[in-house]
Amino acid sequence: MKSELSKLVELQKTDTRIRQLKNNIETAEERRATLEQEFEQHASSIREIQNTKKEAEEKKTDLENRIADAKTQLDRANRNLTTATDTKQYEAAMREIDALNKQVSGHETEILEQLEIIDETDKVLDERADEINNLESDWEKKLKDFEKELRSNKREYNKLTKEREAVFSDISPRLAAVYNRLITRSRDGIAVAEVKNSTCSACFMSLRKQMIVLLKTTDEILTCESCTRILYVDNSEEEQSEATAS
Ligand SMILES: [Zn+2]
Structure with a gap:
């Protein structure tokens, strides 16, 4: 079974794409x-x-x-x-x-x-x-x-909107509420931010080392101390870049 965090990441990716498609269609x-x-x-x-x-x-x-x-x-x-x-x-x-x-x-x-x-x-x-x-x-x-x-944008939009419902209903009500609060508050539609170069990719705040370690080793829901968004590290990318480095 997927962790709550990975469900949130999936939801965010879906919502970001939906947002992009909606903008394409509207413009x-x-x-x-x-x-x-x-x-x-x-x-x-x-x-x-x-x-x-x-x-x-x-x-x-x-x-x-x-x-x-x-x-x-x-x-x-x-x-x-x-x-x-x-x-x-x-x-x-x-x-x-x-x-x-x-x-x-x-x-x-x-x-x-x-x-x-x-x-x-x-x-x-x-x-x-x-x-x-x-x-x-x-x-x-x-x-x-x-x-x-x-x-193709319209087709993808319709498909993702349906898929999104399924992903969203699978998230615990408490986290769903947090997610909704964050997403309605943010102008860029980001509630779950990826950590890149030890920095929150939504507000560009540098994260404490301890936080990075926690993010890499647990599936706990951790939030950015600056913008309060939920943080995650894309482990697949980390592994890839480590593999290329060595
Ligand atoms: Zn942040």
Whole structure:
């Protein structure tokens, strides 16, 4: 038959896990929303680059059309120049040619600027190609994993809640009352604290040597002098670490 202490340790482990699962389930909506937000931000940062490239391409096409128009006008102005019959007509044609040439060279400079933007965005899109191609599928997988874990958390929660009842009913009423009092009082839900490195793992108080010896050699219910929680030493871990040391 199990000692009272080991039953309490089991109860505590169950309660700690239940608490963790409950928290996971309760925060699921919030955590899912955060994941969605992260994905949206990620996707929109990529869309932004793609849009910048698209805009530059559209501007470039527009400038090319303007150059074509200007060149048609230039042809006409050149014809006017050759057919000019007086100085006035000649000068007017020259002025038009001059203005159109300036327009063309201005547009050409602007095209170079747009080409630079296209090059830069292409480079970034190229570098991030894998990420962009897998964005949707990665996201779907992440969401699927999330839902899977949540379902498993809910199943485990239901199972442990039932098991907990059995463990709890097996503990003497006096200790059950002590346990309940400690657990409702503590913010972290710890009533039974493990001793690690001769310290109470709940309040981090160093324990007296005599207390450690008692904890290691008896199954008595001993409490921390500082936080009053029930203490225990995980002997299996002690033995393991001793075995590794020697
Ligand atoms: Zn303590």
